[in-house]
Amino acid sequence: MSDMQITASTDSPYTCRSARESGFGARIRNLLPVALTLLITITIFICDWLTELGVAIGVAYVLVIWMANTIQHRHAVWIAAIVCSVLVFVGFLKSPAGGELWKVITNRTLSLTAIWLTTVFILQLRTANRRLIKLNRDLTESNDALAQSNIDLQQFAYIASHDLQTPLRHISSFVQLLQENYKDKLSSEATTWIEFTVDGVEQMQTLIRDLLTFARVESRSRPFDAVDLNDVFDSVVDVFAEENATITRDTLPVVAGDSSQLVHLLQNLVGNGIKYRSGETAQVHVSAERGDDAWLISVRDNGIGIDPKHNERIFEIFRRLHTSQEYPGTGIGLAVCRRILARHGGRIWVESSLGDGATFYFTLPLQEV
Ligand code: ADP
Secondary structure: OOHHHHHHHHOOHHHHHHHHHHHHHHHHHHHHHHHHHHHHHHHHHHHHHHOOOOOHHHHHHHHHHHHHOOOOOOOHHHHHHHHHHHHHHHHHHOOOOOOOHHHHHHHHHHHHHHHHHHHHHHHHHHHHHHHHHHHHHHHHHHHHHHHHHHHHHHHHHHHHHHHHHHHHHHHHHHHHHHHHHOOOOOOHHHHHHHHHHHHHHHHHHHHHHHHHHHHHHHHOOOOOEEEEHHHHHHHHHHHOOOOOEEEEEOOOOEEEEOHHHHHHHHHHHHHHHHHOOOOOOEEEEEEEEEOOOEEEEEEEEOOOOOOHHHOOHHHOOOOOOOOOOOOOOOOOHHHHHHHHHHHOOOOEEEEEOOOOOEEEEEEEEOOOO
């Protein structure tokens, strides 16, 4: 079917009639304030002509200006202000003969002032309103654009890291095959190079795996459930059972959340407490405190600590304070923690000083679970 046919089929007689009806209805709705304004103006003028209204005439015409403000026409207020001013002047022509002239002039001047002050005020109000509407529209548009670009970025990170895994796996397995099958035939130099290649590939695999985790915080998220943080703690302790570390806790609360993401969060923080140890035995303690509207959970360690000037930067993706030779890692862990907490309506920060251990704090909103 061609474009022409599609256009023709949507333009049915029914559509035309209903559009015409709605246009007619809108016109009636627009005419109503015009008719009302005219009626009020004529009434006021007649009253002014027949009686001596004094300053009251100004107040009455101010009402007309406000009525004109409801008319859907760009110049309605201007036109109303000019018409009212002319009528005030015409009314003046019928002023009483005798010594009351100064009173009439004062009254008419006050009326004109009231009319034009109201007009200026309404026009300013309209301009401010128009600006506000435009600002709101711009804000909505940039919000939409930002949301879309966020989705695109997430998809890009996910697809890029996911699709990179397959060729990397091939490189890794073929290099390992080379190492195993040609061990005796290769020079020691070639063996070292192969080892470097395997190391590099492994690092890249870790990086891609972490990047995928980062992208999946939003794309592979599960609905919130009641999650007992004591159970989360137990599963984290199991992961680090082999490490030379003492991991303890106070009683932890039940919160609303995505259990696998909360395990990931605590595992990252406890894991860092163990990785960045300063002495032989790492000590990590997890505790909780109930606030007015959120739980405050802290993960304290006795490790190398962090210079306070890096307190913000360490939560950025790929930000590391050490080389891979000093401590292995990709610099994605804390960025994932921050993303998980943003999804849970919480936030994360650190308090620390160099050589004095670090305490990571995060909040989780108090919610019905
Ligand atoms: P990674 O550990 O892979 O480098 P993270 O995002 O988990 O990445 O941490 C970022 C940086 O923050 C780390 O490189 C480290 O320098 C610092 N850091 C994180 N946790 C701790 C900690 N408990 N003690 C000291 N430094 C830490």
